[in-house]
Amino acid sequence: MDTLTRAREAINAARTVVCLTGAGVSAESGVPTFRDAQTGLWSRYDPMKLASPEGFAQDPGLVWRWYMWRLSLLRQAAPNPGHLALAHFQARRPDFVLITQNVDGLHEAAGSRDVIHLHGSLERFHCDNCQASYTPSPEEEAGNHPPTCPHCPGRIRPSVVWFGETLPQGPFETALRAAEQCDLILVVGTSGLVYPAAQLPLHAKRAGATLIEINPDPGPLSRLADLQFPKLSGEILPLLLT
Numbered sequence: 492m493d494t495l496t497r498a499r500e501a502i503n504a505a506r507t508v509v510c511l512t513g514a515g516v517s518a519e520s521g522v523p524t525f526r527d528a529q530t531g532l533w534s535r536y537d538p539m540k541l542a543s544p545e546g547f548a549q550d551p552g553l554v555w556r557w558y559m560w561r562l563s564l565l566r567q568a569a570p571n572p573g574h575l576a577l578a579h580f581q582a583r584r585p586d587f588v589l590i591t592q593n594v595d596g597l598h599e600a601a602g603s604r605d606v607i608h609l610h611g612s613l614e615r616f617h618c619d620n621c622q623a624s625y626t627p628s629p630e631e632e633a634g635n636h637p638p639t640c641p642h643c644p645g646r647i648r649p650s651v652v653w654f655g656e657t658l659p660q661g662p663f664e665t666a667l668r669a670a671e672q673c674d675l676i677l678v679v680g681t682s683g684l685v686y687p688a689a690q691l692p693l694h695a696k697r698a699g700a701t702l703i704e705i706n707p708d709p710g711p712l713s714r715l716a717d718l719q720f721p722k723l724s725g726e727i728l729p730l731l732l733t
């Protein structure tokens with residue numbers, strides 16, 4: 492039996508299916524990943540300057556402009572066949588739980604509901620001091636500095652998780668429970684290098700779940716995979732989930 496047939500059978504036989512996605516699932520939508528050697532953001536930019544509380548304190552304008560640039564890329568992006576296949580699958584399978592590390596909102600744009608966001612959202616903002624949420628005006632988005640909070644002297648920042656920060660507890664606990672209780676976990680387009688998100692497939696596997704990985708570039712999670720597709724998610728997910 493070929494890998495695709497085996498994977499489809501395993502998915503059909505599973506009572507509960509979880510999927511963990513990373514930046515790779517959005518690569519075919521033109522959203523850059525972080526760690527791909529040529530095109531990944533972290534090959535060109537220093538994560539500690541751009542994605543850490545210390546970096547924001549040191550140069551808030553640089554961080555603000557970088558996130559606004561990423562937001563502008565996102566606004567030109569549309570879901571690809573991988574996002575759409577996951578959304579269609581959820582319509583057929585009420586047991587399905589989608590967990591993402593992505594901050595791009597493309598799963599929702601494809602029609603996925605109740606997506607568990609482990610790393611926040613590029614489209615939401617809050618005050619770094621009083622935590623009040625905030626919607627920047629188009630002028631503020633185009634500006635060189637983050638807006639000042641209307642309630643306190645704090646600065647407005649994107650509601651994404653930065654290096655050194657803890658994940659939002661509620662979503663992470665829900666994701667952990669789903670991973671521990673599923674029969675099958677699909678791991679799509681993640682390098683598996685960032686914890687604690689990368690723990691989720693390990694927990695699922697330890698609890699007896701089948702692990703299927705889709706990633707053209709095998710990484711640390713590949714050796715745990717029962718089935719591995721070294722291919723693009725936009726090609727494989729529609730074949731696997733229809």
Ligand code: OAD
Nearest residue numbers: 513514515518524525526592652680681682685708723724
């Ligand atoms: P990475 O950039 O670390 O990994 C992306 C993975 O996607 C790589 O393993 C690629 O081989 C794979 N990939 C590339 N194109 C693909 C495609 N078309 N189909 C399938 N796979 C493909 O991104 P993440 O694992 O998501 O955190 O990174 C985890 C976290 O690190 C991110 O959420 C971000 C980053 O720092 C925060 O911003 C907090």
